[in-house]
Amino acid sequence: MSASSTLLWTVLPYVSVAVFAVGMFWRYRYDAYGWTTRSSQMYESRLLRIGSPLFHFGILFALAGHVLGLLVPEGWTDAVGISESTYHVAAVGFGVVAGAMVVAGLSILIYRRRSNARIMGVTTPMDKLMYVVLGAVVLLGVYNTIGVNLLNLGGGNPGGYNYRESVAVWFRSLFVLSPQTEGMTSAPLSFQLHAVAAMLLFALVPFTRLVHIFSVPLGYLSRPYLVYRSRDPQQTGNRDPRRGWEPVRR
Numbered sequence: 001m002s003a004s005s006t007l008l009w010t011v012l013p014y015v016s017v018a019v020f021a022v023g024m025f026w027r028y029r030y031d032a033y034g035w036t037t038r039s040s041q042m043y044e045s046r047l048l049r050i051g052s053p054l055f056h057f058g059i060l061f062a063l064a065g066h067v068l069g070l071l072v073p074e075g076w077t078d079a080v081g082i083s084e085s086t087y088h089v090a091a092v093g094f095g096v097v098a099g100a101m102v103v104a105g106l107s108i109l110i111y112r113r114r115s116n117a118r119i120m121g122v123t124t125p126m127d128k129l130m131y132v133v134l135g136a137v138v139l140l141g142v143y144n145t146i147g148v149n150l151l152n153l154g155g156g157n158p159g160g161y162n163y164r165e166s167v168a169v170w171f172r173s174l175f176v177l178s179p180q181t182e183g184m185t186s187a188p189l190s191f192q193l194h195a196v197a198a199m200l201l202f203a204l205v206p207f208t209r210l211v212h213i214f215s216v217p218l219g220y221l222s223r224p225y226l227v228y229r230s231r232d233p234q235q236t237g238n239r240d241p242r243r244g245w246e247p248v249r250r
Contacts, residue, residue: 008196009181013174016203023206024214037212038127040119047112055105061098062141065091070171074164088149088160095145102138110135130208133201140194148190156188167191 027035041048069091077087110131113119147153149160170183184192205211 005181005185008192009170009184010179012196012199013179016199019203020205023203024211027206027211035211035215036209038122038124038209040113040116040122043118043122044112044116047108051105051108051112053105054101055109058098058101058103058105061094062102065094065098069164070168073168073172084162084164085159088162092145092149092160095141096150099138099142099145103142106135106138124208126204126207127209130201130204130210133197133204136197137194137201140190140197144188144190144194148188154188154190161188161191163187163191167195 074084074087078084113123113131143153144161144163148156152158152160166183166187168183170180173180173183184195187195201210205213
């Protein structure tokens with residue numbers, strides 16, 4: 001095993017997890033009030049209403065596909081009667097839809113941020129770096145789904161690349177602290193770059209606006225309602241208004 005393989009597929013995964021864990025603790029301990037999305041809706045809402053749902057729902061669909069593809073062994077789907085060819089067709093179709101939603105939504109959100117000086121002014125340097133890494137993760141994922149597995153770019157297997165026999169095996173082996181790096185060293189370069197970018201993005205989460213994805217608003221279930229009452233501009237309090245100035249009661 002080469003030193004670069006050990007660094008990328010054995011060391012880097014655990015380093016990214018360690019940075020994530022320490023960073024989340026630090027952020028919660030010392031920057032609890034900054035644990036937000038840094039919402040910019042007050043500056044612009046028209047593009048946000050379009051781009052945000054596309055991006056967030058697309059990401060949820062993509063994550064669901066990754067969970068199924070990486071954590072569920074191929075033997076399990078075979079056991080319930082789902083052949084690899086059927087799984088491949090479903091995964092590619094699902095991935096194309098999710099990828100299109102993510103790319104469209106992220107493009108709108110980045111354009112919105114870049115074209116609005118007020119929004120760009122409240123974007124931190126770490127968030128700018130996050131957008132670069134996130135864009136790389138998304139584009140590489142779309143290339144793997146459409147370019148490699150659908151259009152067979154690169155001249156690989158005409159049926160696409162079966163990452164469940166390589167990348168997924170490596171990914172699951174990380175959880176038992178016995179990384180099987182052969183799965184990643186034999187994977188196409190685009191899959192390797194996608195994995196590296198994803199690990200870097202994971203390590204960046206605690207230091208960017210992405211920290212909000214780990215906030216579950218459970219308090220809303222038990223919090224009392226906030227009551228808002230309108231006020232008649234012609235009347236203050238429970239009595240009729242008087243003309244002129246009134247003395248201030250101390």
